[in-house]
Amino acid sequence: MRKRIFSLSILAALSLLVAGCGGGDDTTVYLVFDIGGRGDQSFNDSAAAGLDRATEELGIAASELEPTAGGENRDELLNLAAEDGAQLVFGVGFLFADAIAAAAQTHDETNFGLIDGFVPDLTADSNLVSLGFAEHEGSFLVGAAAALKTRTGKVGFIGGVEIDLIKRFEAGFAAGVKHIDPGIEIDVKYITQPPDFAGFTDPAKGKEIGAAMYQAGADVVYHAAGSSGGGLFQAAKEQSESTGSHVWAIGVDSDQYLTAGAEFQPYILTSMLKRVDVAVFETISTLVDDSFEGGYRTFDLSVDGVGYATSGGHVADIADQLDDLKDQVISGAISVPQAP
Amino acid sequence: MRANRRLVYAVVSSGLAIVFALLVSAVILAVSGNNPFEAYGQMFEYGVRVDSLASAVNRAVPLYFSAMAVALGFKMGLFNIGVEGQYRIAVLIAAAVGAAIALPGPLHVLAIILTAMAVGAAWSGFAGYLKVKRGVHEVISTIMLNYVATGMGAFLLANWLRQENPPGDLVIKTPEIPESGRLPSLNQVLEWVGLDPGRVNLYGMAVLAVVAGFGFHVLINHTRFGFELRASGASAGAARTAGIDPGRMVVLTMVISGAIAGLVGMAHLLGFFHRYTIDFPTMLGFTGIAVALLGRNHPAGMAAGALLFGWFDRATQILDLRGIPKEIVFILQGVILLSVVVAYAVVEVRIRAAESRAVTGALRPGAEEES
Numbered sequence: 001m002r003k004r005i006f007s008l009s010i011l012a013a014l015s016l017l018v019a020g021c022g023g024g025d026d027t028t029v030y031l032v033f034d035i036g037g038r039g040d041q042s043f044n045d046s047a048a049a050g051l052d053r054a055t056e057e058l059g060i061a062a063s064e065l066e067p068t069a070g071g072e073n074r075d076e077l078l079n080l081a082a083e084d085g086a087q088l089v090f091g092v093g094f095l096f097a098d099a100i101a102a103a104a105q106t107h108d109e110t111n112f113g114l115i116d117g118f119v120p121d122l123t124a125d126s127n128l129v130s131l132g133f134a135e136h137e138g139s140f141l142v143g144a145a146a147a148l149k150t151r152t153g154k155v156g157f158i159g160g161v162e163i164d165l166i167k168r169f170e171a172g173f174a175a176g177v178k179h180i181d182p183g184i185e186i187d188v189k190y191i192t193q194p195p196d197f198a199g200f201t202d203p204a205k206g207k208e209i210g211a212a213m214y215q216a217g218a219d220v221v222y223h224a225a226g227s228s229g230g231g232l233f234q235a236a237k238e239q240s241e242s243t244g245s246h247v248w249a250i251g252v253d254s255d256q257y258l259t260a261g262a263e264f265q266p267y268i269l270t271s272m273l274k275r276v277d278v279a280v281f282e283t284i285s286t287l288v289d290d291s292f293e294g295g296y297r298t299f300d301l302s303v304d305g306v307g308y309a310t311s312g313g314h315v316a317d318i319a320d321q322l323d324d325l326k327d328q329v330i331s332g333a334i335s336v337p338q339a340p
Numbered sequence: 341m342r343a344n345r346r347l348v349y350a351v352v353s354s355g356l357a358i359v360f361a362l363l364v365s366a367v368i369l370a371v372s373g374n375n376p377f378e379a380y381g382q383m384f385e386y387g388v389r390v391d392s393l394a395s396a397v398n399r400a401v402p403l404y405f406s407a408m409a410v411a412l413g414f415k416m417g418l419f420n421i422g423v424e425g426q427y428r429i430a431v432l433i434a435a436a437v438g439a440a441i442a443l444p445g446p447l448h449v450l451a452i453i454l455t456a457m458a459v460g461a462a463w464s465g466f467a468g469y470l471k472v473k474r475g476v477h478e479v480i481s482t483i484m485l486n487y488v489a490t491g492m493g494a495f496l497l498a499n500w501l502r503q504e505n506p507p508g509d510l511v512i513k514t515p516e517i518p519e520s521g522r523l524p525s526l527n528q529v530l531e532w533v534g535l536d537p538g539r540v541n542l543y544g545m546a547v548l549a550v551v552a553g554f555g556f557h558v559l560i561n562h563t564r565f566g567f568e569l570r571a572s573g574a575s576a577g578a579a580r581t582a583g584i585d586p587g588r589m590v591v592l593t594m595v596i597s598g599a600i601a602g603l604v605g606m607a608h609l610l611g612f613f614h615r616y617t618i619d620f621p622t623m624l625g626f627t628g629i630a631v632a633l634l635g636r637n638h639p640a641g642m643a644a645g646a647l648l649f650g651w652f653d654r655a656t657q658i659l660d661l662r663g664i665p666k667e668i669v670f671i672l673q674g675v676i677l678l679s680v681v682v683a684y685a686v687v688e689v690r691i692r693a694a695e696s697r698a699v700t701g702a703l704r705p706g707a708e709e710e711s
Contacts, residue, residue: 074619095511097510163510
């Protein structure tokens, strides 16, 4: 009991503190990360950024949790968050799908948001919203950028784990490349096969594959491989330095020009932005102004849920073409496939 | 008398080691700008709730089986590092079998458990065979078999054992085991004694863990196999001279150890997941090694160690929520383990010294009388 009062008073104090800069009164939001948590410079960090923005701009009180082991822990953390008084609980990552569906049923007073996952049979009345992204659309744009920048006529794609989600990145990328020039060769490689998910956290493998692609003549390589992508950036740097001919890497999820470190900035052409932060922020806003709806929301190009990064100015010369393509995708003039 | 003194030493030294670990962690918490009293207070308040205690037991059950599997090998100087791979391949195949067959209640559960034990035994027995017939050290073979188990499990799941998912569902998993193949929770029992574990379902496997603990004790101390096991562990040469076939002992020990390892995943499978998924808990085999060390391969000691690890794991969940880095628990576990091992070593040396003094003391007057 005392702990409860203590935690409530902390929350109350927090919301008082932030009430001055926003209208969110006593809204409390908990976010349960995927393994890796805040600081992975990719997917989880993007979710964290959305939460931070909501804390600042909407004046909500936020808490974070991170699972340690397997599925029974996810379940416990979601329940713990709901019991602790959260009005909205996020599960970041598709592995939360089963656990969050169960938690949403048990705690019908609490709202839940699932990032990237899929739960069947949701409606607007559900207390669970499934937040998806049109990764193929964003990948289409960086594919076009790769095709416009390549001089060797050969580009590469590195997927972390060969699952349907990552194949969506590959399909969009390939479509973008072929849209510019059907003659360009695309080298596709996945690091691991499910259920081995090490491919998302293996920079050494990312570097090895990236180096092999560059040596085989590719001069732009796009990765959708989580923190393994750090290895690709290293490979791009080393290849450029040792051969003297400049090669490019394309980042994913976050704007990796800004997150990967200054030494890699000359080699990061652009990044396919997957705005998990936008999804988190927007969902929290719907809660704050009482318009939360369950069901499915897809963040695509039209709402800037996905896109390409311009930091560094490496794509400044082709930005007009990319924006034109973006408009065509939004209008439906170009339809991007979701599977390779 | 001597056994009692050893027990007192063991309990006191591990108690002191835990206190020492708490102090070290408190210093680390304080240095990192957190109030250690508040952190421990939060952990304690959250940790003694009925649902937390039930959850701690749930976490302890797999660790206990894992520790027993490791400890059995330790008893004869065999280091089965492959419990990790053994339980994972065992639970995958048992889950697939459980979903594929239809049997009435208890038989269904029994079939799943026996499948897991058989797979674990075969996986581990292979390492025993390699040691005896090919001279491959079991540390090498079991650790390599862990990789084989991961790879083969991935292949089997992705290609043969997975269910067809509805579109959008990215979690690769085996089909669900029907109701008859699940183990009921013990919540009803808790309610009879007036305890309400809330949303936590106390795993039915806890009962089997207790039974297995007694079984382990009997096997080691009251069977011929146990005697031969301890004899081989104490002195392989003497055991051979006494007519114990070392090759047979190695294979037998690895087979039994693997069968116990097969039980590691059963608590989660039968009590929670009801299927194998890519999200199934990992690392239980490696943590089991730590628990076996902590519990000195003794069934009661390992039970205490498993419960301790399980409790810390559960109790630290609250720290995240209060903004205290929960990584502290890894530090805590590591320091506890280190200090317990050091404390045991120190105590062991003291006991040996005391015993040898006692023996020399007892011998000296006797020797004088005879001469």
